[in-house]
Amino acid sequence: MKVYLEQEILQENEHQAEENRARFGGVFVVNLIGSPGCGKTTLLEKTLTALKEEFRMAVIEGDIYTTKDARRIEACGVSVVQVNTAGGCHLSAEITAKAASNLNLGALDLLFIENVGNLVCPAEFDLGEDCKAAVLSIVEGDDKPAKYPLLFREAGVVVLNKCDLQPYTNFDMDSALADLRGLNASAPVFSLSAAKGEGLDPWFDWLRSAVAEKKGRQT
Amino acid sequence: MHEMSLVQYAMDAVEQRAMGMGIRHVRGVYLVIGEMRGALPELMEYGFRVLSRSRPLFFGAVLHMELRSVEAQCADCGRRYGVREFHGVACPDCGSRVYTLVQGNELYIESFEGE
Numbered sequence: 599m600k601v602y603l604e605q606e607i608l609q610e611n612e613h614q615a616e617e618n619r620a621r622f623g624g625v626f627v628v629n630l631i632g633s634p635g636c637g638k639t640t641l642l643e644k645t646l647t648a649l650k651e652e653f654r655m656a657v658i659e660g661d662i663y664t665t666k667d668a669r670r671i672e673a674c675g676v677s678v679v680q681v682n683t684a685g686g687c688h689l690s691a692e693i694t695a696k697a698a699s700n701l702n703l704g705a706l707d708l709l710f711i712e713n714v715g716n717l718v719c720p721a722e723f724d725l726g727e728d729c730k731a732a733v734l735s736i737v738e739g740d741d742k743p744a745k746y747p748l749l750f751r752e753a754g755v756v757v758l759n760k761c762d763l764q765p766y767t768n769f770d771m772d773s774a775l776a777d778l779r780g781l782n783a784s785a786p787v788f789s790l791s792a793a794k795g796e797g798l799d800p801w802f803d804w805l806r807s808a809v810a811e812k813k814g815r816q817t
Numbered sequence: 818m819h820e821m822s823l824v825q826y827a828m829d830a831v832e833q834r835a836m837g838m839g840i841r842h843v844r845g846v847y848l849v850i851g852e853m854r855g856a857l858p859e860l861m862e863y864g865f866r867v868l869s870r871s872r873p874l875f876f877g878a879v880l881h882m883e884l885r886s887v888e889a890q891c892a893d894c895g896r897r898y899g900v901r902e903f904h905g906v907a908c909p910d911c912g913s914r915v916y917t918l919v920q921g922n923e924l925y926i927e928s929f930e931g932e
Contacts, residue, residue, distance in 0.1 A: 602928045603834060607827045607848065687818055718855045719819035722924075744904035747853050751918075773904075780906045780914055 611723055614691035618698065618726025624816035626809045627709045629725050631749060632733030634715030637759040639667045641733060641792040642710055646674040648802055653707040653809060658697045660689045660714045667712065677701065688719035691726055707809050717742070721749035728812060729754035732785075736760050737767055740774035743781060751781045755788070757801065762791035820860035823924070824868055824880075831929045832874055843874055843931040847881045851923040858882050887921030 630638045646655055656677045659668040668680040679697045711727060713720040732753035734742050737760055743750040786804060790797030831846055850856050862880055869875035887900040891908035892915040900906055907914050
């Protein structure tokens with residue numbers, strides 16, 4: 599007997615993601631995705647430190663084995679839930695739900711989920727976030743949007759990090775941006791250096807308006 | 818390497834439906850996978866083989882995959898064209914770099930066979 603399903607493989611994950619989205623309520627949720635070493639944690643440190651007087655924030659920290667990143671976030675004075683995937687290459691909606699149950703969501707404005715360092719797998723899994731933020735450090739090369747189209751297509755915002763190093767690389771900004779625009783015409787792109795603290799203000803402003811907009815939608 | 822998760826999700830979905838229908842053995846599972854999803858067929862097959870050994874419903878079952886290539890449609894002239902890589906994508910007719918993807922993003926279970 600042949601049985602036709604015509605069902606998305608990830609339907610179960612998507613259901614859970616919708617539940618998460620409902621539970622997150624008025625909290626603006628950002629899912630940070632990028633390669634190992636692209637500067638996700640440094641970007642978070644700078645962001646949390648700069649915005650902690652303005653917003654009530656928390657972080658779900660996905661890490662394959664260690665608690666190193668979680669400790670760096672904790673040092674910023676923000677609550678953090680550590681999730682070890684024990685070798686798993688991505689977070690799922692279910693893991694996110696478990697992690698979020700440790701947070702007082704009603705007392706938050708902004709939640710960051712730092713995904714496992716990987717440009718492929720995390721792009722597939724909706725966690726219930728409002729926005730996927732693709733973080734690409736320019737030292738990785740200008741061909742990355744073209745090589746990892748799913749992530750850059752899904753991204754609601756793109757951060758190009760380590761831009762202070764551009765003189766030392768052959769990163770072709772025009773080529774990277776042209777490929778990116780083909781895949782994703784609408785995502786804002788922020789060129790910055792998290793480590794040097796350069797160019798961060800437009801990113802902060804974008805977060806401010808996203809948080810305000812999410813709150814506005816809830817009331 | 819998220820193929821293992823994908824296969825597991827697919828098997829769970831098939832199992833749920835099969836159980837509801839009183840099907841005791843699944844012979845084949847048919848998936849449709851777009852090339853931009855980054856799911857490697859070899860790894861999907863491997864995952865399916867390994868997982869089916871511990872799930873009696875799937876003993877000896879075969880995973881069939883229909884792969885869909887990536888196709889874009891020009892936003893300016895409407896021409897449909899194949900995309901081999903996402904660098905320098907442009908319409909072969911009018912040269913426009915604005916396009917929508919019309920194929921290659923699939924990731925679904927088409928059907929299964931069982932009795």
